[in-house]
Amino acid sequence: QSVLTQPPSASGTPGQRVTISCSGSSSNIESNTVNWYQQLPGTAPKLLIYGNNQRPSGVPDRFSGSKSGTSASLAISGLQSEDEADYYCAAWDDSLDGLVFGGGTKLTVL
Amino acid sequence: VQLVQSGAEVKKPGASVKVSCKASGYTFTDYYIHWVRQAPGQGLEWMGWIKPHSGGPNSGQKFQGRVTMTRDMSISTAYMEVSRLRSDDTAVYYCARGSDFWSGHFDYWGQGTLVTVSS
Numbered sequence: 001q002s003v004l005t006q007p008p009s010a011s012g013t014p015g016q017r018v019t020i021s022c023s024g025s026s027s028n029i030e031s032n033t034v035n036w037y038q039q040l041p042g043t044a045p046k047l048l049i050y051g052n053n054q055r056p057s058g059v060p061d062r063f064s065g066s067k068s069g070t071s072a073s074l075a076i077s078g079l080q081s082e083d084e085a086d087y088y089c090a091a092w093d094d095s096l097d098g099l100v101f102g103g104g105t106k107l108t109v110l
Numbered sequence: 111v112q113l114v115q116s117g118a119e120v121k122k123p124g125a126s127v128k129v130s131c132k133a134s135g136y137t138f139t140d141y142y143i144h145w146v147r148q149a150p151g152q153g154l155e156w157m158g159w160i161k162p163h164s165g166g167p168n169s170g171q172k173f174q175g176r177v178t179m180t181r182d183m184s185i186s187t188a189y190m191e192v193s194r195l196r197s198d199d200t201a202v203y204y205c206a207r208g209s210d211f212w213s214g215h216f217d218y219w220g221q222g223t224l225v226t227v228s229s
Contacts, residue, residue, distance in 0.1 A: 002153065035214045037154070044204055044219040045146075045154065056217060088154050090214040098170040099144070099156035099214045 003028060004089055004102035011108040017077040020105045022089035024070050028100055032092040034072040036065055039086045039104075048087070049074060076107075084109045111135040113205050113220035120226045121195050128191040129223045131205030138186035139163035142208040144216060145179065145190045147201040155201075159211045160188055168211065195227045 005023040012018040022034065036049040047056050049065035052072065064075045072091075076083055089102040116130040131143060145157040158169030160179040167179035178191045192199055203223045206216035 033213055033215075035216075037216075039154075044222055045206075045216075046219070047215070047217050050213070050215040050217075090154075090156075092212045092214055096171060098158075099212075101154045101156065104153040 002103040003093060003096070003100040004091065006087075006089060006102035006105045008103065009106045009108065011110055012076075012079045013110050014079055014081065016079045017075065018079060018107065019076075020074045020087050020089075020107070022072045022074070022102050024072075024091060024100075026070060027095040028070075028091045028093040029067065029072055030070045031094055034065065034067050035090045036063075036074045037088045037090065039088065041085075045088065079109055081109050083107060111207070111218045113207060113218055115203075115205060115220040115223045118224040118226070120228065122229055123195055123197060123227055125195050125227075126191055126193040127195060127225050128189055129203050129205075129225070131188045131190070131220050133186045133188070133207070136207075138181075139183060142211055143179075143181070143188040144206045144208050144211075145177075146204045146206060146216075148204070148222075149198070149201040152201075156214075157190070157203075159208065161211070162186075162188065192225075195225075197227050199225065200227045201225060 037045040038048045039045045052067040053065045093100045139162045144159045160167040162181045169177045181188045205220040207218040
């Protein structure tokens with residue numbers, strides 16, 4: 001059972017907008033920044049969003065992040081087939097004194 | 111920037127494994143190295159960090175006493191050793207570069223090292 005809760009799956013059609021949620025608590029998301037990672041099959045995770053809503057260079061602006069209270073969201077607009085991947089949220093947890101990940105969301109592009 | 115990890119390992123239960131992570135393309139001592147693992151078909155699990163300049167490794171509560179993180183600054187390499195291996199330690203182990211120990215902001219990752227624990 002992951003400390004951060006994500007839906008196990010999400011789907012959308014090309015061009016659609018999808019959002020993936022990440023629910024936590026006052027000891028992690030509410031008090032620390034949230035990051036999002038994309039993992040394509042058989043590859044290492046890739047940083048997609050850091051500091052709640054910042055995109056590293058090279059990440060398309062179709063990807064955006066937000067945070068409110070104890071929850072965070074990743075939004076993907078203009079969905080493309082290459083966006084089919086697993087997505088993970090991550091945040092530091094002050095109570096556990098460690099980094100915690102969500103369980104991951106498998107995004108399917110129909 | 112590159113993080114290149116050592117090759118796959120097969121170990122018996124109770125043994126130890128040491129995975130290396132060689133950094134290049136940046137000043138090794140300026141960033142933290144974190145370790146994250148992923149069991150087959152499962153999600154990501156953070157294990158801990160080491161700061162190459164000062165050491166001071168810190169492992170997650172679950173791994174304390176069984177995981178040792180070290181580094182060799184002369185060859186820009188970080189190491190992560192897991193002792194008393196169990197079957198549920200079978201996973202891909204990743205090293206990742208972080209600017210600090212708390213943000214979870216990992217901008218470069220190693221390619222991963224598969225560790226299989228089997229009798």
